Amino acid sequence: MNKQEIILKEKLKNYYSDIFEDDLINEIIKVGHFEKIRSGELLVDIGDAMTHIPLILNGVVKIIRKEKEGDEIVLYFLERGDTCAISFVNCINKKKSVFKGIVDKDVEALYIPIDIIDEWLIKFQSWRHFIIDSYHFRLIEMVDSIDSLAFLKMNERLLKYLSGKVQINHNIDLEITHQEIANDLNTSRVVVTRLIKQLHDEGKINSTRNHIKVLEFYE
DNA sequence: ACATTAAGTGATT
DNA sequence: AATCACTTAATGT
Numbered sequence: 001m002n003k004q005e006i007i008l009k010e011k012l013k014n015y016y017s018d019i020f021e022d023d024l025i026n027e028i029i030k031v032g033h034f035e036k037i038r039s040g041e042l043l044v045d046i047g048d049a050m051t052h053i054p055l056i057l058n059g060v061v062k063i064i065r066k067e068k069e070g071d072e073i074v075l076y077f078l079e080r081g082d083t084c085a086i087s088f089v090n091c092i093n094k095k096k097s098v099f100k101g102i103v104d105k106d107v108e109a110l111y112i113p114i115d116i117i118d119e120w121l122i123k124f125q126s127w128r129h130f131i132i133d134s135y136h137f138r139l140i141e142m143v144d145s146i147d148s149l150a151f152l153k154m155n156e157r158l159l160k161y162l163s164g165k166v167q168i169n170h171n172i173d174l175e176i177t178h179q180e181i182a183n184d185l186n187t188s189r190v191v192v193t194r195l196i197k198q199l200h201d202e203g204k205i206n207s208t209r210n211h212i213k214v215l216e217f218y219e
Numbered sequence: 220a221c222a223t224t225a226a227g228t229g230a231t232t
Numbered sequence: 233a234a235t236c237a238c239t240t241a242a243t244g245t
Contacts, residue, residue, distance in 0.1 A: 154233065177225065188234060193226060209225060209242055220245105227240070232233105 008034055008110075011057050015080055024124045028055070032110035043101035050090050050097060052111040055083050059107030060168050062184075064100040073149075074161075074184040076141040077104060077168045085135035092118060105169065155195045157185055162205065163217035174212045 012025050020028070032055065037043060039059075044050065046066055061078040078084060078101075090097055092114070120127040148157050161184065166172050178192040185192070196212070199205045206213040 179225075189226085190228090190235075191233060194228090194233095197227075207226095223242100223244075225240100225242075228238085230236090232235080 004034070005029060011108075012110075015057060019081075019130055020126045021124065024120065024127055027116075027120070028110060028112065031116050032112045035109055035111055037103045037107045037109065039103050039106050041103045043103055043107075044087070044097045045100050046097055048097045049094070050087055050114065052113050053083060053087055053117060054107075054109035054111055056080055057108040057110065059103065059109075060105040061107060062102045062104040064102065065098075066100050071186055072100070072183065073186045075099070075145050076138070077164065079168050082137075083134055085131055085138055088117060088131055088135070154185070154187060154191060155198065158192065158195050159199065159204070160218070161185060162212065162214050166214045166217050167219075172214045172217070174214065175210060176212060177210055 009025070009029050012020075012028060016025065035054075037059075043054070043061055056078055058080060061084075063075045063078060063084065064072050065075055066072045084099075084101065086099065087097060089095070121131065148160060152160065158181070161181065162174070165174050165176070178196060179189045181196075182189045182192045196205070196207050200207050204214075204216040206215060
């Protein structure tokens with residue numbers, strides 16, 4: 001086993017040993033191939049056929065639903081321990097992706113071929129549970145995001161968005177522009193600017209160019 | 220110093 | 233809450 005594999009095994013052990021049994025971790029290391037993906041890179045696009053599934057070790061992936069003419073909206077973020085279970089089902093049925101995934105913060109991931117994923121479902125209980133749990137979790141996130149769209153006003157959505165960012169980044173300092181937020185929420189920059197200013201005046205955030213410090217957020 | 224990009228604002232729908 | 237049109241401020245070359 002080479003040096004990289006050892007480091008990898010350590011990372012996997014640290015992050016996943018609570019959920020996966022040792023045998024499974026060993027198999028993951030055997031068949032998975034390691035990749036680093038830089039922030040801003042496209043992971044999957046709508047219509048892509050998937051052959052491998054990334055198991056996220058580090059970083060953040062932004063999952064986006066896209067309307068025909070460029071209109072996009074962010075559904076949720078994936079981080080360590082997450083994997084897009086939606087894509088498992090895509091794989092098993094050999095269907096194409098319905099979502100677009102962009103790397104939001106540099107990602108380290110292990111790519112696992114789909115046929116093996118299928119085998120593991122039978123072979124490992126912990127894997128089965130992992131997939132089902134993560135599917136369930138995605139569903140909850142989706143419902144949540146539908147709720148937001150349907151019932152929340154823009155200012156509430158913004159606050160929720162910022163809260164989510166803080167959680168996933170493990171940092172209350174966000175490097176983001178009003179324009180980027182506007183794109184993610186599918187609104188205009190002007191609107192974001194005004195709401196940001198409001199939140200700033202209310203003392204809930206601190207905003208300067210390219211940077212927002214979130215002082216009040218949901219857990 | 221100049222150009223570019225981000226953010227702020229008033230008025231209108 | 234969106235859009236337009238314009239200003240001001242911050243930053244890069």
